[in-house]
Amino acid sequence: MSTTARELRRRQWLLVALCVLATLALFGSYTGVHAGAVPLATSTSAGVLDVDTAKAALLQAQRRVVNDVAADRAGTGDFYQQISTADQSLAAAAAEDVTGADGRETLRTLFGLITTYTGWVAEADKVRADSLEHAGYVYYATEMLGGKDARTSDTSVMGRLNALRAQQVRTADRQASFGWMLWTGWTLAALLCVLLVAALAEAHRFTRARFRTRWNRQLAAAGLLLVAGAAVLVVFTWQTHTGLFHVRTLLHGDHAGPGIGDTAAEIARRTRGTGLRATAGYGILGGGAVLVSLVMWGLQPRINEYRPRAPR
Numbered sequence: 001m002s003t004t005a006r007e008l009r010r011r012q013w014l015l016v017a018l019c020v021l022a023t024l025a026l027f028g029s030y031t032g033v034h035a036g037a038v039p040l041a042t043s044t045s046a047g048v049l050d051v052d053t054a055k056a057a058l059l060q061a062q063r064r065v066v067n068d069v070a071a072d073r074a075g076t077g078d079f080y081q082q083i084s085t086a087d088q089s090l091a092a093a094a095a096e097d098v099t100g101a102d103g104r105e106t107l108r109t110l111f112g113l114i115t116t117y118t119g120w121v122a123e124a125d126k127v128r129a130d131s132l133e134h135a136g137y138v139y140y141a142t143e144m145l146g147g148k149d150a151r152t153s154d155t156s157v158m159g160r161l162n163a164l165r166a167q168q169v170r171t172a173d174r175q176a177s178f179g180w181m182l183w184t185g186w187t188l189a190a191l192l193c194v195l196l197v198a199a200l201a202e203a204h205r206f207t208r209a210r211f212r213t214r215w216n217r218q219l220a221a222a223g224l225l226l227v228a229g230a231a232v233l234v235v236f237t238w239q240t241h242t243g244l245f246h247v248r249t250l251l252h253g254d255h256a257g258p259g260i261g262d263t264a265a266e267i268a269r270r271t272r273g274t275g276l277r278a279t280a281g282y283g284i285l286g287g288g289a290v291l292v293s294l295v296m297w298g299l300q301p302r303i304n305e306y307r308p309r310a311p312r
Contacts, residue, residue, distance in 0.1 A: 052260050
């Protein structure tokens with residue numbers, strides 16, 4: 001094999017290796033960002049707001065109890081409707097399964113506590129509102145429910161809800177985090193892309209000088225595809241990460257009443273397109289295959305020109 005053929009072969013395999021490494025680095029870094037983005041957008045944020053809805057409903061129900069609204073009258077109006085809302089919201093939070101086995105255990109406990117709480121209120125309704133017995137039942141119910149700002153170590157309903165919410169928010173923080181592993185991955189991907197662009201440019205100059213041609217269209221197309229594809233991935237990643245930052249900030253806030261719906265709408269706006277951008281990550285592998293094909297197509301015919309011909 002001639003010197004030119006060896007030089008072409010060396011460049012060809014260097015380019016193929018860089019294409020493969022850059023593709024894998026980009027795929028790992030890109031999917032690493034979106035691996036947490038999709039569950040945060042679709043389930044974690046919903047689970048946190050479900051808990052907020054349950055808290056708001058239970059506090060509204062308790063206000064009826066503290067104001068001495070009899071359970072039978074509240075039952076035809078607001079009290080049992082709020083209890084039903086809390087139960088439905090916690091069932092939805094259980095379906096989201098944000099915190100795994102610990103969260104499921106906490107939710108099972110909460111369902112039992114809310115049933116007991118409702119039972120105390122029902123018992124209070126069976127006696128005179130001005131009796132000591134009624135006051136005792138209301139006291140037991142109030143203690144079991146706890147206050148809005150109950151500590152996470154508290155065993156009351158609100159304490160356990162606050163503990164569950166804190167666990168969910170920690171999960172959201174992890175899903176939205178752009179940690180050192182992602183920074184390392186993106187730094188490596190950027191370095192490999194720069195090296196690949198430089199290698200493509202050098203191979204293009206070599207073929208132009210050696211074969212007296214102005215363009216190697218395949219290598220030029222590979223360079224354009226790499227630069228354009230990497231730019232799109234960076235923009236998509238920035239959009240996703242910015243959305244996750246805002247969602248995490250929103251979930252750290254305190255929501256009640258109409259604010260819960262407003263927060264849900266804002267989260268939906270901030271995470272719009274996240275699933276589509278996550279799916280686009282699989283196009284990286286296809287793009288890598290196209291890059292390898294363009295490199296082979298651009299150099300292999302030139303290499304073939306230097307193959308020794310069999311004597312006739």
